[in-house]
Amino acid sequence: MNRTESGPKFYIPTLSDLLKLTKTKTIYAKSNPNSPRKETLLPCPPDTAGGGDAPQVPKCACRVPDGTKSASDRGKTGAGVTGSRTGSTCKRDKELALPAGATNPGLLRHIHNAARYRLPQCFEGACVSVKQRTHNNWVLGHSMSFSSVTPGGYKVLLSYVDKTKAIGLPYFVMEAAPGGQMSCEIRVGPSKGTRATIVAQMADRELYSFESIFDAYFNNFTTSVIGVNKEFIALHYLQAITDQISLGAEVVARGQASELSSASGAARWVGEDHSVSATLGNRGLDLCYARAIKPFLTVSAMLEVGFAIRRAVATMAYEWHTDAWTVRGSVDSDGLVGATLQRALGGQNTQLACAISALLNHPNDKFRLGFGITGAII
Numbered sequence: 001m002n003r004t005e006s007g008p009k010f011y012i013p014t015l016s017d018l019l020k021l022t023k024t025k026t027i028y029a030k031s032n033p034n035s036p037r038k039e040t041l042l043p044c045p046p047d048t049a050g051g052g053d054a055p056q057v058p059k060c061a062c063r064v065p066d067g068t069k070s071a072s073d074r075g076k077t078g079a080g081v082t083g084s085r086t087g088s089t090c091k092r093d094k095e096l097a098l099p100a101g102a103t104n105p106g107l108l109r110h111i112h113n114a115a116r117y118r119l120p121q122c123f124e125g126a127c128v129s130v131k132q133r134t135h136n137n138w139v140l141g142h143s144m145s146f147s148s149v150t151p152g153g154y155k156v157l158l159s160y161v162d163k164t165k166a167i168g169l170p171y172f173v174m175e176a177a178p179g180g181q182m183s184c185e186i187r188v189g190p191s192k193g194t195r196a197t198i199v200a201q202m203a204d205r206e207l208y209s210f211e212s213i214f215d216a217y218f219n220n221f222t223t224s225v226i227g228v229n230k231e232f233i234a235l236h237y238l239q240a241i242t243d244q245i246s247l248g249a250e251v252v253a254r255g256q257a258s259e260l261s262s263a264s265g266a267a268r269w270v271g272e273d274h275s276v277s278a279t280l281g282n283r284g285l286d287l288c289y290a291r292a293i294k295p296f297l298t299v300s301a302m303l304e305v306g307f308a309i310r311r312a313v314a315t316m317a318y319e320w321h322t323d324a325w326t327v328r329g330s331v332d333s334d335g336l337v338g339a340t341l342q343r344a345l346g347g348q349n350t351q352l353a354c355a356i357s358a359l360l361n362h363p364n365d366k367f368r369l370g371f372g373i374t375g376a377i378i
Helices: none
Strands: 125-133 138-146 153-161 171-176 182-188 194-203 206-217 221-228 232-240 245-254 262-270 274-281 284-293 297-306 311-321 325-332 336-344 352-361 366-377
Touching: none
Parallel strands: 125 366
Antiparallel strands: 125 138, 138 153, 153 171, 171 182, 182 194, 194 206, 206 221, 221 232, 232 245, 245 262, 262 274, 274 284, 284 297, 297 311, 311 325, 325 336, 336 352, 352 366
């Protein structure tokens, strides 16, 4: 993953973003909460087949991070809790077999997702992706990308999801490129209330990135342990005080750079159509607000302040969606303006989707445009 003040060091975009359909029904949408916020662009758009809150073909609700490092991503100042490479996991309360009356707050690293999911995931160039499903839970995918900014070429993906189980576990995905690069992700459920994830990346016959995550869900709180290479280990805790209020804390211990170790507290207040979340620690402040303006529009605002680098970034974003398409847009105090249009071709139940992306960098007077199309063979 790219190195940030508060995140893992290494990252390679994964094709699983192209082969997953997103399904969200409430303001608690899922996203990648801690990607480095830069203008480097993704070679392919995420496969959403309508995206946002539009009804989708039934799929696992997990959203593997888009691997994006664009104007829409957060984490530039190093404020907020430490995210993970795998982003949101398959986490639906009804699938965790929690007892009746349990109030589970979700994971700490997803505390800002209601606001951050509205950010457009911009990309550059052109991409064509095709996936083929089989009757034995396996999916084979192919992708060809063309870009003048990021390396293009052909990639193949092999994934496995147990369709016989509501939670879709065990889950496995492997991506490989002709140049020898390969990434692999495995997620299992040791028990009804736990999730374990391992992500490994290889290049030139060497293992250069390894991340392990263990999440535990209890009646009214969650805990997580995240380890990345030999660089740091993060401990997360999030407690549901009431149905609307959650409080949590994070401790990050770094071995090679102890001065970058950190501790932070977090809080979230949610209502029927709004969400307010904040994290505050010795590294910085992260404040997010999201509001659903029914029935088709959601707006959000984010403020990120890095104490160490003495920098603040403010962002405003929106998501406008129907059953067949989703538009996301954002503008921030750095002068970056981005937007994406994701369209399900032929209707919401189609297996063909396209995405268009535009990103304008006012300070550098640069403009990037992207187009992608994704199809599925059943």
